[in-house]
Amino acid sequence: AQKVTQAQTEISVVEKEDVTLDCVYETRDTTYYLFWYKQPPSGELVFLIRRNSFDEQNEISGRYSWNFQKSTSSFNFTITASQVVDSAVYFCALSENTGRRALTFGSGTRLQVQP
């Protein structure tokens, strides 16, 4: 069975600080996909990134960056120079490449960015 753990329940930072959200996963598949979603207070889910298990290159998109390390089964998300608009709940999710292909979500990390 697959599992996603987000050990940080809530993080509070001051604007312009960098913050890293941790994600650790478990799966028996060799092919799988990892995702990050943002859930702002309005409640919708906003897709941020997808990464497949064969691509361990780190990715940067503006102030966002992701560090994928298969050796430690981790897929961490860093926000550089945080802004108040980054305040939200962030979910890490895993999907295996066989069977139902549903997403298994972590419990989320609530990020509060104080002005």
Next chain:
Amino acid sequence: DADVTQTPRNRITKTGKRIMLECSQTKGHDRMYWYRQDPGLGLQLIYYSFDVKDINKGEISDGYSVSRQAQAKFSLSLESAIPNQTALYFCATASGRAYNEQFFGPGTRLTVL
């Protein structure tokens, strides 16, 4: 127009009532999913469907049923709502060729009193 729509967006009902949540998509995807998000938790899978004749249970299907009326429509029913079914419900769609990426609807906030 949104690719994945859910109706209603908000609903308050009473214990024992039958409720139907509807999901429609214009993406032409075969796969559709229903998830539930309890306060402070991640999403959990209720049901999923790979086509009109293929319906499968997820981890928390007890107390729910679904209907795939057409490729574009996937409805979730609570036959007799209870308070611990108060949650945010999401519908999602996926294409078999889209690297498992799922496209989520805006969610339905359901409160059972």
